[in-house]
Amino acid sequence: MFPYDWxxxxxxxxxxxxxxxxxxxxxxxxxxxMAAAITAEVKATKARYREEKLARKQRIEAMPAEELExxxxxxxxxxxxxxxxxxxxxxxxxxxxxxxxKAKQVF
Numbered sequence: 001m002f003p004y005d006w007x008x009x010x011x012x013x014x015x016x017x018x019x020x021x022x023x024x025x026x027x028x029x030x031x032x033x034m035a036a037a038i039t040a041e042v043k044a045t046k047a048r049y050r051e052e053k054l055a056r057k058q059r060i061e062a063m064p065a066e067e068l069e070x071x072x073x074x075x076x077x078x079x080x081x082x083x084x085x086x087x088x089x090x091x092x093x094x095x096x097x098x099x100x101x102k103a104k105q106v107f
Contacts, residue, residue, distance in 0.1 A: 006042040078103035 004015060016035045020026070060068075080092055094102040 004038055004042075006045070012038050075105075076100055076103040077105045077107065079107050 012035050016031050016038070019034065020031055025031075076096055078094065078096060080088055092106055094106050096103055
């Protein structure tokens with residue numbers, strides 16, 4: 001196995017040529033089968049991602065309306081330790097994470 005980043009590497013043929021040169025392999029049959037295997041694996045991964053995304057959407061659609069509303073109107077409060085050492089007052093931020101966003105209050 002070898003790493004192939006399908007999000008960054010657009011051209012499979014260039015990757016296969018570079019890999020063949022690095023591994024000192026020869027033959028069109030090997031290059032063709034390697035390119036086919038990479039393409040098949042990329043398609044399978046993309047299909048899995050699509051299925052996971054569809055499953056998330058279906059889970060959200062299956063939620064009761066009151067639960068969705070409560071998630072939308074949720075207020076976050078972020079607490080920091082009240083210690084004197086180390087002084088974290090200069091590092092306090094309202095940002096929680098990418099899912100919840102910012103806190104309404106920071107203590």
